[in-house]
Amino acid sequence: MSTSSPREHATAAASAAVDRISRVELSRVRLPLQAPISDAKVLTGRQKPLTEVAFLVAEISTEGGRCGLGFAYSKRAGGDGLYAHAREIAPELIGEDPNDIDRLWRRLVWAGASVGRSGLATQAVAAFDIALWDLKARRAELPLAKLLGAHRDAVACYNTSGGFLSAPVEQILDNSTEALHRGIGGIKIKVGHPDTATDIRRVEAVREHLGDSVPLMVDANQQWDRATARRVGRTLERFDLTWIEEPVDAYDTAGHAALASKLDTPVATGEMLTSVGEHRELLRSGACDVIQPDAARVGGITPFARIAALAEEHHLAMAPHFAMEIHLHLAAAYPGTTWVEHFDWLEPLFVERLECRAGRMLVPERPGLGLSLSEQCRAWTLERDTIDRAAT
Incomplete structure (x- = not known):
């Protein structure tokens, strides 16, 4: 005893x-x-x-x-x-x-x-x-999402890696079809071509190929000035985009805010910012409808959680940038509307694969991130x- x-x-x-x-x-x-x-x-x-x-x-x-x-x-x-x-x-x-x-x-x-x-x-x-x-x-x-407190066991996902400007539009259409067949739910393509008419034609071709029901996003990678962003943004309204991403310089908070107030299409940004403070200013200014923090860029999951709390207070949708292997768990733990970005680039680094089904990426049941190096x-x-x- x-x-x-x-x-x-x-x-x-x-x-x-x-x-x-x-x-x-x-x-x-x-x-x-x-x-x-x-x-x-x-x-x-x-x-x-x-x-x-x-x-x-x-x-x-x-x-x-x-x-x-x-x-x-x-x-x-x-x-x-x-x-x-x-x-x-x-x-x-x-x-x-x-x-x-x-x-x-x-x-x-x-x-x-x-x-x-x-x-x-x-x-x-x-x-x-x-x-x-x-x-x-x-x-x-526990899976990381469960440790953080998951709100869902699968997250809406969209593909980016098949839609770069270096790919001809015919290849983008083929890539989009393949992505949808893999269970991915939405398609994002790059815009910001020096000839804006080329952008419009490419978006129109992809929207026609996908039909009206598939979510479609575009990403200008910060390369429009404010006037071009307003003009092209208005032209793109007819394609019912889920969002326009980084239409102006990532640090032009006022420019993003002005655009977000004028367009019906949601504005997304945040991926290039590297601190909680920068994201706080973005949100305080009403500069976006969809916030896109990147855990690897802001310093990890600890500061990412602070940004997520701020985003929830502002009732924003969240679509973390890149690194789906990490962000799937963080998106699953976000209370509001959320997306995860499908990039297949990192897959060779790991033994395990993430699964997409019916437009959503499934949170793995393996402990932690559920990853091991290949x-x-x-x-x-x-x-x-x-x-x-x-x-x-």
Whole structure:
């Protein structure tokens, strides 16, 4: 018969619940695309065609044998910088309790605060933060969406990867048909061609091909000025679009707000912003109808949750940008109307696949994000570092 006091029992239980981070493994990965990709930023000469995506992968292990997986990414420039910054701040995690995610997020941000608390600095933190949330959900033996508090077990989804400006319209029509056959519910295509009449013809062809019942979105990738956005936006009204995305510069909050007040078509933006504060200003100004935060860009799931709370207060729809492998869980946990963006680019990095059915992406029942790295991911790894007590 035990003679332990209730206080001793409580102390023992608390001690058993505490775990410590023992190792952080970082990988710098380059994912090559099958063909160069162009959107409006390429046609206006501001960027070169996209040929690869750089990834910062973080694997966090604990003394208790738990492991969490997270990643951040960069298109074109910045991948090397993400990896370098992450390598510098990773020692801050060693010996810490992985359950204290908000505290650790702030610790990591302040460790690199001299280079800023947004942008690349917090994007590097995102890989750690996502890994910590994945670890916590795995420890609870719950899908991340369930740990956060799911409102649905499947999320309306739309495809983007088949609708770039570098693809002729005939290919976009074929890609759209294939996406719908895969169970994807909506189609987004890129606009922002220097000849706006070309944009109109492409949208008209896709709408005619899809019929009136399939959700159709367009994305100008910030390449219209305010006057062009108003003019083209009015012309596009007849196609019953679900939204017009980033019609003007991502940081032109007033321009987005003015457009949102004039068009019947909802305006979507937010994917390029890298802090909670920037999103707060966007919402305060009434600059969008659909908010599109990116967990990897804003610093992880911890700040994403703050943005989601703000969006809910403003009764906005949410459509997180890119990285469906993460955002499916976050969208499932959002109380309001939500979408998830289907991009098949990242699929080779992971063993598992996400399933779409009847226009919705199903939340996997596997614990955490439900992901494990593939052999192909390891083959595309250019650099790898291990940070543990010996290294610190």
